[in-house]
Amino acid sequence: MVDVRGLRRRYEGSGRSRTGHGFEAVRGVDIRVRRGELYALLGTNGAGKTSTVETVEGLAAPSGGTVRVLGRDPFRDRDAVRPRIGIMLQEAGFPGALTVAEMAALWHRTLPSPRSVAEVLDLVVLGHRRDVAIASLSGGERRRLDLALALMGRPDVLFLDEPTTGLDPQSRRATWELIGTLLRERTTVLLTTHYLEEAEALADRIAIMHAGVIAREGTLAEIVSRQPTRITFAVDAAEAADSLEAVRRMAGAGFSAERQDGRHHVRLETFDPQPLLRLLLDWAGDRLLLRELRVTPGSLEQAFLDVAAQPPVSASQGWAA
Ligand SMILES: Nc1ncnc2c1ncn2[C@@H]1O[C@H](COP(=O)(O)OP(=O)(O)OP(=O)(O)O)[C@@H](O)[C@H]1O
Numbered sequence: 001m002v003d004v005r006g007l008r009r010r011y012e013g014s015g016r017s018r019t020g021h022g023f024e025a026v027r028g029v030d031i032r033v034r035r036g037e038l039y040a041l042l043g044t045n046g047a048g049k050t051s052t053v054e055t056v057e058g059l060a061a062p063s064g065g066t067v068r069v070l071g072r073d074p075f076r077d078r079d080a081v082r083p084r085i086g087i088m089l090q091e092a093g094f095p096g097a098l099t100v101a102e103m104a105a106l107w108h109r110t111l112p113s114p115r116s117v118a119e120v121l122d123l124v125v126l127g128h129r130r131d132v133a134i135a136s137l138s139g140g141e142r143r144r145l146d147l148a149l150a151l152m153g154r155p156d157v158l159f160l161d162e163p164t165t166g167l168d169p170q171s172r173r174a175t176w177e178l179i180g181t182l183l184r185e186r187t188t189v190l191l192t193t194h195y196l197e198e199a200e201a202l203a204d205r206i207a208i209m210h211a212g213v214i215a216r217e218g219t220l221a222e223i224v225s226r227q228p229t230r231i232t233f234a235v236d237a238a239e240a241a242d243s244l245e246a247v248r249r250m251a252g253a254g255f256s257a258e259r260q261d262g263r264h265h266v267r268l269e270t271f272d273p274q275p276l277l278r279l280l281l282d283w284a285g286d287r288l289l290l291r292e293l294r295v296t297p298g299s300l301e302q303a304f305l306d307v308a309a310q311p312p313v314s315a316s317q318g319w320a321a
Pocket residue numbers: 011014015016023025043044045046047048049050051052
């Protein structure tokens with residue numbers, strides 16, 4: 001349904017360019033989304049998510065690579081692709097003087113075989129607000145109106161750009177349920193979000209973008225399984241003296257420690273925590289107190305933080321000569 005290969009996007013003459021020759025915000029991205037799948041694109045601020053998704057939506061031409069949506073080029077074949085996709089942008093820019101129902105009716109007239117105004121407003125729980133002027137809606141209600149309009153055309157592919165930003169927890173859950181219903185009806189969804197739990201709750205596959213490239217990709221289980229378990233603790237420097245060397249030997253490359261406030265703060269990373277924990281506890285025995293001992297399994301959050309901590313070396317390569 002969505003097939004992106006080697007996508008590049010460069011902003012020419014950008015104020016960010018050191019050379020005056022442009023800035024490459026997307027630097028070779030591959031994305032494939034099958035029918036009925038939800039693909040979540042996560043990333044650090046400025047990673048290039050919006051720059052990527054805009055090309056997939058057909059709103060901008062790529063500088064390199066190919067983009068296919070429903071087998072067609074969404075930029076060149078816009079007239080064919082547009083009626084079959086739904087787009088929920090970050091900022092909708094509705095005319096504030098119109099009521100919710102008037103806006104929905106206006107949108108309804110532009111679509112070939114739309115859901116009714118009443119149906120979509122009910123789906124996003126805005127039926128009771130139909131006669132309220134858009135200017136009087138809360139931020140969360142506007143997001144829901146935007147979602148209603150994106151759904152109205154019964155899209156085969158739905159693009160959701162941070163759909164639950166600004167929603168209260170109850171509305172967020174309701175939106176997740178609605179997205180779940182659409183997925184069961186075999187709608188394909190490309191979602192960008194800053195909420196990791198949103199990706200965890202909804203996504204079949206997840207990509208984490210950083211500095212214009214996809215740094216991690218896979219199912220939640222795949223991404224998490226590539227993250228080591230972390231064992232952290234602190235020991236009094238005086239008590240541990242030289243014996244930390246033994247812990248270093250146990251943990252090998254996964255060992256790191258720093259001395260602060262008279263304590264060694266130790267971090268061990270391992271894909272096989274049980275034997276290492278046994279060794280560690282034997283080593284400490286009764287003589288050493290492992291303070292703040294914590295065992296943290298791999299998680300999406302940890303994967304994200306690891307990606308975000310990567311030095312911006314690769315980002316600097318985004319400056320196009
Ligand atoms: N029109 C533009 N001209 C020049 N540079 C741009 C333009 N739009 C975006 N950029 C730059 O491209 C990079 C990627 O921006 P983009 O908005 O795609 O990131 P993002 O991942 O969506 O970020 P966020 O999570 O903060 O919304 C950023 O460094 C941004 O400053």
